Amino acid sequence: MKRVEVGEAWTGVADCRHCVIRDAVLFSGLTEEDFSHLHRPIDQITYRAGARIYDTGDQAATLFTIRSGLVKLTQYLPDGTARIVRLLRKTDLFGLEAMIDEEYPHTATALRDTEVCRLPVDVVRTLSHANSRLFNELMTRWHHAVGTADRWITEFSTGSARDRVVRLLLWLSEKEDDERCELFSREDLGALLGLTTETASRTMAELKRKGFISEPRPNQFLCDTPNLRRLVGM
Amino acid sequence: MKRVEVGEAWTGVADCRHCVIRDAVLFSGLTEEDFSHLHRPIDQITYRAGARIYDTGDQAATLFTIRSGLVKLTQYLPDGTARIVRLLRKTDLFGLEAMIDEEYPHTATALRDTEVCRLPVDVVRTLSHANSRLFNELMTRWHHAVGTADRWITEFSTGSARDRVVRLLLWLSEKEDDERCELFSREDLGALLGLTTETASRTMAELKRKGFISEPRPNQFLCDTPNLRRLVGM
DNA sequence: CGCCCATTTGATGTTCTTCAAAAGGTGTGG
DNA sequence: CCACACCTTTTGAAGAACATCAAATGGGCG
Numbered sequence: 001m002k003r004v005e006v007g008e009a010w011t012g013v014a015d016c017r018h019c020v021i022r023d024a025v026l027f028s029g030l031t032e033e034d035f036s037h038l039h040r041p042i043d044q045i046t047y048r049a050g051a052r053i054y055d056t057g058d059q060a061a062t063l064f065t066i067r068s069g070l071v072k073l074t075q076y077l078p079d080g081t082a083r084i085v086r087l088l089r090k091t092d093l094f095g096l097e098a099m100i101d102e103e104y105p106h107t108a109t110a111l112r113d114t115e116v117c118r119l120p121v122d123v124v125r126t127l128s129h130a131n132s133r134l135f136n137e138l139m140t141r142w143h144h145a146v147g148t149a150d151r152w153i154t155e156f157s158t159g160s161a162r163d164r165v166v167r168l169l170l171w172l173s174e175k176e177d178d179e180r181c182e183l184f185s186r187e188d189l190g191a192l193l194g195l196t197t198e199t200a201s202r203t204m205a206e207l208k209r210k211g212f213i214s215e216p217r218p219n220q221f222l223c224d225t226p227n228l229r230r231l232v233g234m
Numbered sequence: 235m236k237r238v239e240v241g242e243a244w245t246g247v248a249d250c251r252h253c254v255i256r257d258a259v260l261f262s263g264l265t266e267e268d269f270s271h272l273h274r275p276i277d278q279i280t281y282r283a284g285a286r287i288y289d290t291g292d293q294a295a296t297l298f299t300i301r302s303g304l305v306k307l308t309q310y311l312p313d314g315t316a317r318i319v320r321l322l323r324k325t326d327l328f329g330l331e332a333m334i335d336e337e338y339p340h341t342a343t344a345l346r347d348t349e350v351c352r353l354p355v356d357v358v359r360t361l362s363h364a365n366s367r368l369f370n371e372l373m374t375r376w377h378h379a380v381g382t383a384d385r386w387i388t389e390f391s392t393g394s395a396r397d398r399v400v401r402l403l404l405w406l407s408e409k410e411d412d413e414r415c416e417l418f419s420r421e422d423l424g425a426l427l428g429l430t431t432e433t434a435s436r437t438m439a440e441l442k443r444k445g446f447i448s449e450p451r452p453n454q455f456l457c458d459t460p461n462l463r464r465l466v467g468m
Numbered sequence: 469c470g471c472c473c474a475t476t477t478g479a480t481g482t483t484c485t486t487c488a489a490a491a492g493g494t495g496t497g498g
Numbered sequence: 499c500c501a502c503a504c505c506t507t508t509t510g511a512a513g514a515a516c517a518t519c520a521a522a523t524g525g526g527c528g
Contacts, residue, residue, distance in 0.1 A: 075388045079467040083388045100377040105384065132363055142376035143334040149383035150339065154309045154317045157391035158428050161516070186475065194392050196517055201476060218525080233313040395484070420507060430485060435508060452493085 007051030014042040024091035029133025047110035060098035069114025073106040084192040164193040241285030248276040258325035263367025287342040294332035303348025307340040318426040
């Protein structure tokens with residue numbers, strides 16, 4: 001990974017009322033009146049690919065909404081082993097733990113250039129008491145986080161290396177409109193699936209040889225989803 | 235597992251106001267007034283060891299608080315593979331998904347005789363809008379579920395079989411007062427750690443041989459926690 | 469062009485799974 | 499109370515899958 005000197009840049013003050021992804025974000029349920037109580041501005045920030053957004057143990061004071069890009073959450077074992085526990089993209093919310101905890105439990109890193117909105121936790125707390133739609137939205141986000149974590153356990157941490165890779169490819173394709181699927185480094189692929197970089201690489205190579213995937217551009221894949229699905233019995 | 239004809243038995247109507255574990259449960263923040271609005275009674279139910287509490291896809295209409303016992307949540311892959319994604323005990327809440335979803339995403343099974351309180355989801359929903367302490371308590375529970383799921387990924391799904399078993403033993407001892415640690419079947423141990431029954435059994439045998447654990451009674455273990463901790467670098 | 473880093477590939481060893489069989493425990497019925 | 503059946507656990511042997519170490523390849527960038 002290349003060193004990035006200036007990892008983040010302040011992009012401006014968000015105009016939540018006219019946000020292009022407003023339907024999909026946390027504040028979708030806010031009323032004009034709610035917004036009028038929003039005295040503290042919502043920052044918009046851009047992180048370069050590879051930039052650290054926050055570190056495990058950092059003081060947790062803001063939630064993040066992704067406007068564009070891709071973010072990984074990594075958790076470390078005492079022996080230094082890293083495991084990627086979540087992958088976040090457009091409209092996803094992360095750092096929710098700030099609502100409860102003093103510190104972030106993960107390390108958040110931008111995998112591509114990533115635009116986020118930073119929501120101060122006390123703003124969200126205050127609004128969530130007043131606005132029950134926001135409260136529901138928050139619950140939905142928590143629910144979603146648990147559901148995703150559980151998929152990580154069953155789909156990405158169970159079975160053979162090939163099965164795990166295939167399930168991940170299918171999961172990534174799900175989220176794309178077409179059957180393309182942007183991937184990241186082999187090292188991250190391994191850290192996500194609990195495999196070594198080499199095994200991740202070999203498995204991808206095997207899938208290519210057998211024609212289940214092709215790689216028109218580096219790290220961009222075309223998946224034969226029907227046949228991949230058949231491979232893992234989905 | 236022995237067939238259980240009568241898996242569940244209604245034990246009575248809960249008296250939440252005078253609950254012995256009241257400090258620790260979801261309703262700890264409720265006021266006298268809140269309780270007076272609680273027209274629908276809270277059922278108390280006992281499940282026999284091995285009894286199914288709910289099944290993946292069942293209509294989700296109640297949350298459960300554990301008064302005593304042990305419950306596993308299992309998730310299934312399309313090919314039939316089962317993976318235990320959570321272990322719940324006294325004062326834990328499960329079935330939270332009922333707040334959002336129509337169906338339970340897991341199968342919940344009692345591992346020992348287990349007493350639960352059943353909280354109708356609409357009761358919790360109504361109360362949570364009126365009582366902000368309950369709302370906070372709910373958020374805390376969600377937070378806890380995510381945190382536990384993440385530990386499952388990093389600690390129980392990463393590294394060698396021995397490391398996983400050791401981390402689980404340490405986790406179970408954490409929750410006990412002494413260094414005893416009740417365990418369940420080897421099959422469940424495997425399903426929890428993403429290993430086969432045989433590997434789980436062999437790993438336990440090896441730990442016994444080396445003196446890290448002893449088994450005074452079947453499925454009850456004494457752990458040499460300091461040395462176990464050293465084994466996995468904690 | 470040459471350097472740096474990520475990826476790929478190879479060879480080897482370990483770990484885990486698989487299949488199979490034996491041992492141990494528990495409950496039932498004779 | 500013993501014998502038998504059934505189920506779980508343990509153990510063994512063989513093979514497959516994955517990790518590890520090492521080296522080669524290839525792409526991007528100064």
